Amino acid sequence: MTKNMRSRDIMSKGVQCVGEHQSLLEASRMMRDLNVGCLPICGDDQRLQGLITDRDIVVKCCAEGKDPAQMQAGELGGTLHWVDSEADAATAVDTMEMHQIKRLPVIDVKNGHRLIGLITEADLAKNLSDEQIAEFAVRVYAAN
Template sequence: MRVSDCMTRGVEIASPQETICDAARMMADCDAGALLVGENDRLVGVITDRDIAIRAVAEGKGPDAKVRDVMSTEVRYCYEDDDVEEVLRNMGELQVRRLPVLNRDKRLVGIVSLSDLAMHGASTTAGQALGYIARPGGEHSQTRH
């Protein structure tokens, strides 16, 4: 199965110039914990609810802080024609629950989440990927650094 068979199309895209308050409102409206950030028809980042809490609020930034100031600029992604099993392994190694989906021209066409993949028949591999994602350590470790 290919990623295009189970990804979500028509995703909300935030602008780096928007405020984190705008981004939080967009997340609430579409019931998502992450937004892709685009500029000039290109994917330039990702902002998550965690970015807003940790990189903004915890550092004393107000609701008018710009998305560009708290977003992650190192964006991992997959292609729409990638094999689901390969993408799940990659998600486990990267310890991420979702990936932007690009076409081969590197244009954004959607997003795929661990739950998208599990709901479309890759539940065994999705469970294994979740085990890797949830393992201790990595970028999102609960231990103090």
């Protein structure tokens, strides 16, 4: 990762949101169709409300005997961490390591505080050195 890289330089673009009032069934179908394991949750104002993973749906809905067609995506939003698109990439990696998260939404603060991308482990693998990837893995996976 070069010193001047910004969060926007390493993120995946074109992320799609699931609406906070959409069902988990709809969210799971979106994940299938997009071939992703995580979706941002956006509110009625189109602002980021949280993230939902395929694991969240399985563990917090299906395993609890709840109906994914009746439960709304917004119910599983959880704690939200994000990074400004202008922040340096090292700040994004530090945020992911500190909070032990594998996906980090990227927000364009200057232009309406809108979601513009997501930094994933795959993005890190493309942009970090082997040493940096190893350090990330230790801090996110082995710190528990």
